[in-house]
Amino acid sequence: MKTKTLLLFLIITVSSLNGIHAQDETFSLLKVITDKEYPRADVVVVYDSTMTDVQETGLSYVRLHKLTKVMTAAGAEENKVVKFDYDPLSAYVKVLSAAIYRSNGTVELLDSARIIDIPAPARAIYWGARQVAVNFGRLEPGDAVETVVFRKGFTYALLQRPDEDDKFIPPMKGHFYDIVEFWSAVPVKEKVYHLTLPATMDLQYEFYNGAATSFLHYVTNEKQEAVYVEPTRTLKASKAPVKNYIHSKGKKIYQWRCANIKPFRRERNMVALSDVAPKLLLSTTKTWYEKAVWFYKVNEDFGSFEYDEAIKKKTDELLKGVTDEMEQIAILTHWVAEEIRYSGISMGEGEGYTLHKGTMTFTDRCGVCKDKAGMLITMLRAAGYEAYAAMTMAGSRIDRIPADQFNHSVTVVKLKSGEWMLLDPTWVPGVRELWSSAEQQQGFLMGIPGGSDLMYTPVSPAQNHYWKLYAESAIDDNGQLTSTLTLEAEGQSDAGIRRVFGRSFLSGHEDYFTSLITAVYPNAAISEYSYTNPYDLSKPMKMIMKIAVPGFAAISGKRMIVKPVAALNPFNDFVNASELYIDTALTERQYGFVTRCSKWVEIKENIRLPDNYKLEWAPSFTPFESEAAAFDAQYSVNDRTLTLTARHRMHKRIYEPEEWNDFRKALLARFQLIHSNIILQK
Numbered sequence: 001m002k003t004k005t006l007l008l009f010l011i012i013t014v015s016s017l018n019g020i021h022a023q024d025e026t027f028s029l030l031k032v033i034t035d036k037e038y039p040r041a042d043v044v045v046v047y048d049s050t051m052t053d054v055q056e057t058g059l060s061y062v063r064l065h066k067l068t069k070v071m072t073a074a075g076a077e078e079n080k081v082v083k084f085d086y087d088p089l090s091a092y093v094k095v096l097s098a099a100i101y102r103s104n105g106t107v108e109l110l111d112s113a114r115i116i117d118i119p120a121p122a123r124a125i126y127w128g129a130r131q132v133a134v135n136f137g138r139l140e141p142g143d144a145v146e147t148v149v150f151r152k153g154f155t156y157a158l159l160q161r162p163d164e165d166d167k168f169i170p171p172m173k174g175h176f177y178d179i180v181e182f183w184s185a186v187p188v189k190e191k192v193y194h195l196t197l198p199a200t201m202d203l204q205y206e207f208y209n210g211a212a213t214s215f216l217h218y219v220t221n222e223k224q225e226a227v228y229v230e231p232t233r234t235l236k237a238s239k240a241p242v243k244n245y246i247h248s249k250g251k252k253i254y255q256w257r258c259a260n261i262k263p264f265r266r267e268r269n270m271v272a273l274s275d276v277a278p279k280l281l282l283s284t285t286k287t288w289y290e291k292a293v294w295f296y297k298v299n300e301d302f303g304s305f306e307y308d309e310a311i312k313k314k315t316d317e318l319l320k321g322v323t324d325e326m327e328q329i330a331i332l333t334h335w336v337a338e339e340i341r342y343s344g345i346s347m348g349e350g351e352g353y354t355l356h357k358g359t360m361t362f363t364d365r366c367g368v369c370k371d372k373a374g375m376l377i378t379m380l381r382a383a384g385y386e387a388y389a390a391m392t393m394a395g396s397r398i399d400r401i402p403a404d405q406f407n408h409s410v411t412v413v414k415l416k417s418g419e420w421m422l423l424d425p426t427w428v429p430g431v432r433e434l435w436s437s438a439e440q441q442q443g444f445l446m447g448i449p450g451g452s453d454l455m456y457t458p459v460s461p462a463q464n465h466y467w468k469l470y471a472e473s474a475i476d477d478n479g480q481l482t483s484t485l486t487l488e489a490e491g492q493s494d495a496g497i498r499r500v501f502g503r504s505f506l507s508g509h510e511d512y513f514t515s516l517i518t519a520v521y522p523n524a525a526i527s528e529y530s531y532t533n534p535y536d537l538s539k540p541m542k543m544i545m546k547i548a549v550p551g552f553a554a555i556s557g558k559r560m561i562v563k564p565v566a567a568l569n570p571f572n573d574f575v576n577a578s579e580l581y582i583d584t585a586l587t588e589r590q591y592g593f594v595t596r597c598s599k600w601v602e603i604k605e606n607i608r609l610p611d612n613y614k615l616e617w618a619p620s621f622t623p624f625e626s627e628a629a630a631f632d633a634q635y636s637v638n639d640r641t642l643t644l645t646a647r648h649r650m651h652k653r654i655y656e657p658e659e660w661n662d663f664r665k666a667l668l669a670r671f672q673l674i675h676s677n678i679i680l681q682k
Helices: 002-018 023-031 073-078 288-302 309-318 325-339 358-364 369-382 491-502 506-520 657-675
Strands: 043-054 060-070 081-086 091-101 107-109 115-119 130-135 144-153 177-181 188-198 204-208 211-214 217-220 226-230 233-236 251-261 279-283 386-392 408-414 420-423 443-446 466-475 481-489 525-531 541-549 554-556 559-562 599-608 614-617 629-638 641-650 678-681
Touching (some): 023 060, 081 091, 288 443, 325 369, 369 408, 491 506, 506 525, 614 629, 629 657, 641 657
Parallel strands (some): 466 599
Antiparallel strands (some): 060 144, 091 107, 091 144, 188 251, 204 279, 466 481, 481 541, 559 678, 629 641
């Protein structure tokens, strides 16, 4: 078995280094990939090899070698065109060779006419990204496609430099990082990551959510000859980074290998794949402080936050007569949020981690997250505040190794108390918050003088995001309902409702109310409705709707069967009740799960019973409280008024898998309330 593994590695290595196709060995590898072994696979990746050679400057030369076997017609369609994305501002991609291994034993080498460089599709961010597309054309089950690709540069577009090759050097010159995914949506027979570093670079790394085998180690000696060093070794995830490099006068060489990677099985509402799937993080940056100091310095040296007379004048105009610290910060945050359109136009110099100058953004009135953050920093400084940029990762966890695990930029401002406050003008248009609580439990790194460590945003209490539904209802002897429904919302619950109105035409607002109520009661009539001005952020959203529903109650002899309108909740779309779309069929979870935000749901309804009817039966609920979620509900009768009160609390946004049982218990109790009837007796 060890001999076969070594043989496969040598095939991958030789082919990747030289672009040579070891055809006999390749057909031998393809032959053993059968439907019996992979009965439900459309394709199987036979091998996926990445070989990265890092230079003293941090510039990396990468060879990607991949062989994929087509198993079905769907797999053939999927692989008829294979694309490689890159940004010409910071990366270069060239397909060295591409071939089709036909099931009849022949090999077709693709000529250059079938390899084209095209603009990449773009939406909202127009930075000139491109794709190299390999047109394999018609494929049949049993065929295989192979590519050998050369790439240099890095993922994000940063400051351009005058020399042609210099623009591919990472912004932290002399440093290297990489994030290597060892998960896959399709079966992978073997995946290898091979790294060569200068002897002067110290690497720290960690393999998360699994294990990889480092099965061959060697270094280059004084004559630059490869020398075998050590046998197989398994690297397992640990809290502390594992160091496994060898010093020499030549290079340090590392390799990680995973065999028989199965398609990763997702769970509904699970956390990001990168949080739970196998991955390798590598970095020559020693600490997050080092990264934070660089981020601070590169923006200050570039002059990202220098303001001119026009910016100062606008800032003073906005804050005229306002002396309260938090009110000033709120005014500037929301001005940037609303007035700087999210649209990233390629501006050449300044993309990526270096924020555009505030003077540019102020003139153009557009930009991406970093530009909006930079604009707010600039205006805060014009108002006399100490403010800087921060990096964060929206949607997934940042792990300990200081690789560049960021996809979003925000603002930090120092308050008079000395505390730092996070602001996010990208995520708060139409939101009463200054920092979106949809970003709670999220890692961030502040680019401040002296640097900072990696930190996480705290949990936002559920009561800050309340969603309260009140109903005053009456049922007549014929079973018709009349009801006045009042919905009040705050925080992220408020934000969702506000966006429905703020992002649609006025003519569609009535249709929104109609669509909500008729989805539950098709014969309902709305006699009146009103709602808070969605553009007025000074107060929470409030909606009022008066309805009449003929035949609301089912009458059988002297009994009337009723499902209270507030319990059923006519405001049950994803905006108002996203928690009701969480799949409770899962009894256990392997991975953590997420909701949109922590949330406090409160329901109350007073129902005036029809003459000569009294309550015969109503469901009862056992109160439930846990650190993850809580639920309680009860019915009570006073004279001829039946009152329902219920509360459902979800205490955070990101949950551990072991919290699922408690979260699910509270949610199932909510569903019980929704689906339970009450019985009235005449």
